[in-house]
Every structure is written in structure tokens, then in C-alpha cells.
Amino acid sequence: MSEKSAQKKQLIVKTARRIFIEKGYKNVTMKDIVEACNISRGGLYLYFSSVEEIFLEVLRVEESETDDVFSSELTEEATATDVLMIFFKEQKKEILRRNDDFSVAVYEYYFEKGLTKQDNPMRTKFDDGVNALISLLEAGIDSGEFYDVDVRAAAANIMFVLEGLRICARTMGVTEGMVDDELLTLVSGIVAEV
Amino acid sequence: MSEKSAQKKQLIVKTARRIFIEKGYKNVTMKDIVEACNISRGGLYLYFSSVEEIFLEVLRVEESETDDVFSSELTEEATATDVLMIFFKEQKKEILRRNDDFSVAVYEYYFEKGLTKQDNPMRTKFDDGVNALISLLEAGIDSGEFYDVDVRAAAANIMFVLEGLRICARTMGVTEGMVDDELLTLVSGIVAEV
Amino acid sequence: MSEKSAQKKQLIVKTARRIFIEKGYKNVTMKDIVEACNISRGGLYLYFSSVEEIFLEVLRVEESETDDVFSSELTEEATATDVLMIFFKEQKKEILRRNDDFSVAVYEYYFEKGLTKQDNPMRTKFDDGVNALISLLEAGIDSGEFYDVDVRAAAANIMFVLEGLRICARTMGVTEGMVDDELLTLVSGIVAEV
Amino acid sequence: MSEKSAQKKQLIVKTARRIFIEKGYKNVTMKDIVEACNISRGGLYLYFSSVEEIFLEVLRVEESETDDVFSSELTEEATATDVLMIFFKEQKKEILRRNDDFSVAVYEYYFEKGLTKQDNPMRTKFDDGVNALISLLEAGIDSGEFYDVDVRAAAANIMFVLEGLRICARTMGVTEGMVDDELLTLVSGIVAEV
DNA sequence: TATGAATGAGTCTTCATTCAT
């Protein structure tokens, strides 16, 4: 029972995620989700009592499933430069992604809710990114691969540029070339010899 | 008549702007605007036939009224460094602005409409910013105030960082200190002696 | 316009009154009223925003239209006994009334709302009744028609008996004979010679 | 099984009684009862198939548990006056009772169902009261404690006054003083020397 | 017996849009 229930809940979350990707946050209604899940109106309310509740669950799952920024890349053999390049490559993919893009819904949600929530997951994610980059930069500097930059400043700069690229990609549109150029600029400020 | 008509239209646009600032784009209804304008339901439809139409007009006015990025600062006596600092100061103010902030509505609008529109005003604005910065950087380099950087790359970097700060401020929140730090990083990469 | 609007409102109130009589208070939905009025769902909301609001308006009209308890009977020529008998006759009619009976809805409403409201119209009506009876009893005693009873106590007793008859009529049912008997008991305690 | 079953049923009835006291009749849903009983939705339906059915069972138990009006008071030594005073004291307590008051639910139920049911328990209860009072009054008259009133009329009058007080207490509110005054009026019409 | 997931109907409420005046 409980297991079946959990499966159903998971199905709803999975389906809802797809809808949030399609329609953002504000446009999604309980009806949309009900129809997409092929369940009854009342049935959905057994599991969630509002779109927001569903959204937050999607967000939670999203985060728990997202690997730590560099976890997958950090192997013993990889150099700091390797890791950085892979990181940028993934970021590029994410920035340019047209489908399967959950970020617009996230933006919309936080526009709606304001910044009151202390445990803002976006902030957490951002800070995690900064910290991971700091570690990486320090490693690269130690190994002589990277310029001896102010790691904190550089890490924050990278994160803000990535955020800028992301939001521009979602609003005014950016070409692959623009992203490449921008990432190259970042790299050239860090890696001693590209 | 036509004049009166134009005045009325202007009133609507002005009032609607305030509402978009308050509530973003998606949350604004014709009803909201009707009520705020003290106009009749039918009356509004004489001038605009949808929220989107009103929004676009607000956007148009907004842009036509926005001074060119550096127009006001560029006086004969000001050095490139002066202009850059003033520019950053204004950007900072805008980024941290809690009231009178139209940007969330703009973001929401472009999330909604996608990127289909070729004449995307956000893009135009962004490009204008890049170009203005390029000119400024060139001027600064010529005068020996700035490092001899790749002006195009530096300008784009600045604009993306500013966009990143802006969206972060609207979603996860940024402190004044964070903005200051980030702007200082930008400045220190450009201005030879701070 | 405003006049037409007022007419419509009046129509709604009048129609709603009929429904409250038919179904009581708790069973009446906005839908019931909408359908009975032959207006649109949204249309009703232009005038009232809840069943309670409509009910209170019905109640208000009801009260404003109800003549003062004895106003119509009190003519110069009528004796106190005449007035008392007419009063009882009307009360009997009201108590036994099967159709056009708004009282059940009123009871239900006050069950629902509790007694918190200071300006409880039921209470006002009750007190008005007591006071009117006091005046009448005094008049009857002065004229020698009535026994020299404690007027306040007698008036209250009458009102409570009437309330008792009313609620019994609505719940367990009372026959005309029972009402007649009870009213006769009241009369025989007051009028010197029947 | 049957015993366990009966216990369960009893538990449901007991719990439901509490809910009817809290919320009246019309506001109580199967869901309310299910939740209050910590029973499953389907489980409740094994015992009762509607709120009404449960209510009627509560009502039945209520009546079977209610002692005959004077049963407890009628001892050999007590005078008719004693019994009457105790009866009024209990009625007063019941009339003023704010909690643990089942009467509103009963009223609501009979409003809803109309008077169709022949075996209306309210009526039975009322008639029982009248009859018990008649016996008591006769006893009092025989013993010389009470005035030689028309016992049937006096008994009915008392019962209607009590009903009137009860419904007034539930709708417009009555103070303890009002009840005392009214009961005193009743007593003074019956007991020869108070 | 007992569970609780599932359904679907019913009600409330809000809005964009139209239209007679």
C-alpha cells in the first residue's frame, strides 16, 4: 500500500516535472497535472494539496538527484583544468538546453514567493557552486595550472556569469557562439595556458 | 479627441506600469488595470485589447524613455574611469532596487512568450550595453586608464555579470556586499590603478 | 442604471427569500440562487459575494417590512382585549404556517453563527415584542380588562411560550388544537372575563 | 466478532455524538466522523451508510440513556415542590449549557427532515414531559402544596416555556437572570407558598 | 472485517470579453 502510494506519488512528481518544464510555474494548474497523470481530480489531492506543494517536491527531488557539482568529474587522474573544462561543458549544455529545462519554472516560482525563505535552495545551490569552484581553483593554483587569482572573487565571478548566461538564454536568447566566447573569456582568465 | 484619447492611453500605460512593478506580468489581470485606472471595463478595451498589449506598450515607453546607457554621464570632462564608476553605481542601485522594479515583469513576459520575437527589446538593450561598454573601454585604454584588454570580451563579461547579479537579486537575494565585491572584481580587471 | 441595478438586486433578494423558505439556510447554495434568478454565475457575484450576504439582506428587508408588532391593530376604538386577541391570532397563523415560513432559515443561521453578534436581530425582535406586550398589558390593566398581573413577567412568559410553540411547530409538529389550547391558557391568565 | 463489532459501533456513536455537539447536524460529514474515530473510510460504511443513520443511532442511544424525567428525583420523602424545583434546576442547567449541547443538532435534523416521521422522538419526549408534569402537579395539588390549576394546561405551558427558553438560548442568547425570572414566574403560578 | 486509494460530481469564485445603452 504505502509502497504503491509512494510509487504513485513519484509518478505524479515525475509527470508534474515535465509539465513545469513545458509551461513554467505560474501557468501550471492542478487540472494540468491531473490530466497529465490520468488520475482524478480528487485523487491528486490525496497526495498534494496545491501546485506549490507539488512544485516544491519536484524541486526537492531535483536537488537530491543532482550530483554535487564536481562529484562525477573528480577522479584522481583528472587535472584541475580537465575538471574545469568539463564543468563548463556541462554548464554550456544546460544553458543552451531548450527542452528539459526546469529553470524557468524555478525562476517564476521565486519571483512569486519573494526571497523571504531563508532556506532558499537557489541560494544554497549557488553557494555550493562557489565553494566547489574555490576548491577547484585552489587545486589548480597549487598544481600551477591556474593563475594565482583571488579564488573567492574568481569563483563568484564565474557563477554570476553563468547565471547571466542562463537568464539571457531564457529571455533574449543566446547563441552557442556567445556562450563559447564567454566561457572562453572565463577560462582565459584562469588557466595559465589554454 | 485624439489628444484626449492619447492622454487617456498614457494614463493607462502609466498606471499599468505601476501594477506590473507590483505584481509582475503573469499576475496582472485586465481587472487589476481597470480598477487601478478608475476606468470602465469596456473603456479599457477601447484602447487595449489584452494585458499583453498593454505590457508591450509599457515596455515601449520604458525603452524610449530610458536614456542611452552613458548619455547622461558622458560629459567632456569626465574620465573613462569616472564614467565606468558611475555606470556601475547606477547598475548597483538598479540591481538592489526592491521597489519600482520592472524587471521581474519583463522576465516573466519573456519566459511566457519564448524567444520567437526577433526584435526582442531585451536583446537590443543588452547589445546596446555591450557596444557602449566597448566604446568606453576603448576610450579608457586609449587614455591609459584601463588595461589593454579584449574590449569585446570584457564588455560581454561585464554585461553577463550584471545580468547574473540582477536575476540572483530577484530570486535568491543578494546583499549589497555581494554586489560591491562583484563590481570591484570587474573594476579591478579593467582599471589600471584603483 | 443604478435603478435597474437596484431592481435586479431586489429581484435577487426576493427570489432568494423564496429559496430560503424552501430549503432553510444551510442547504442553499449560490448555484440555487443563480438558477432561481435566471442569471449567470458571475452575475450574482456582481451583487452579492456569498450566501450569507444575501441572507442578511433578506433578513434586513424582512425586518424593515415587518410592521411593528401592534402597529396595525392599535386603533383608537380597539380595546386591549381586542388587540391581544388579534395579536394571538396572527401569532397562531404564523406558528402554524407551513409555507412562506422564513423562520427555519433564521434559526439555522443563528445556530451557525453563534450568538456573538451583539446586534442580533432575533433578540431585538424578542425585546420589542416584550415591550409592546408590556404596554398592552398595562393598558388592559388600567382599563380593568386584564388581571393586575406582573406585566413584565407576563409579557416575557407570553413571548417564551410563543417561541416554544414556534420551534415545536417546526420540529415535532403541533396541531391547531394544541396552539389554541396554549393560547387560551395564556389569555385566561390575563383577561378578566373571556 | 459480534461483540467486537458492537463495541466498534458504540465507539463510533460515542465519537459522532461529540462531533454533532461541536458542529450541529448539517455541518457533519462522513469524513469528520471517519477522522474523529480513527477508522478507515470504508470501515465506517460497514456500520453505517450515512451521516443520518449515525445521527439517528446517537439519538436513539441518547434517549435510552436519558432517565425518565423525574425518575431520579421521585423518592418517597421528596415533596412535590422539591421535585418541581429540582426539575427546574436541571432544565435551567440544560438550557444554559454551552458545551455538551446536543440540542442544536437535533433541531437541525428535524428542520431538515420535516415532520413526516410519525414516531418523532422529540414529540415523544415532549409528551412524556407533559405527562410527568401532570402527575406531579396532581400530586402537589392533592398534598395542598400547589394551587388547584388545570394540570394539563399548566403542564403544557411549562413545557412550551422551557422549549422557548431553550431555542432562545441557542439563537438570540439568554442570560441566567432571564431563565431564573422565567422559572420563578412558572413556580409562582403553581406553588402555593414559595 | 477492514483498509484507504480512487473517483467524479458538486460548489465556489474569478476573469476576459462582449454588448446594450
Added chain:
DNA sequence: AATGAATGAAGACTCATTCAT
């Protein structure tokens, strides 16, 4: 030009009742 009453569709939410397990 302008009004604002009116409509009807759309979405949220709740519950009685059923049914597979």
C-alpha cells in the same frame, strides 16, 4: 467614446461513495 452589467468558461477544492486488496 464610455459605461458597467452580464455571461460563461476555467480552475480550485471537498466529499460521499465504491472497490480492489
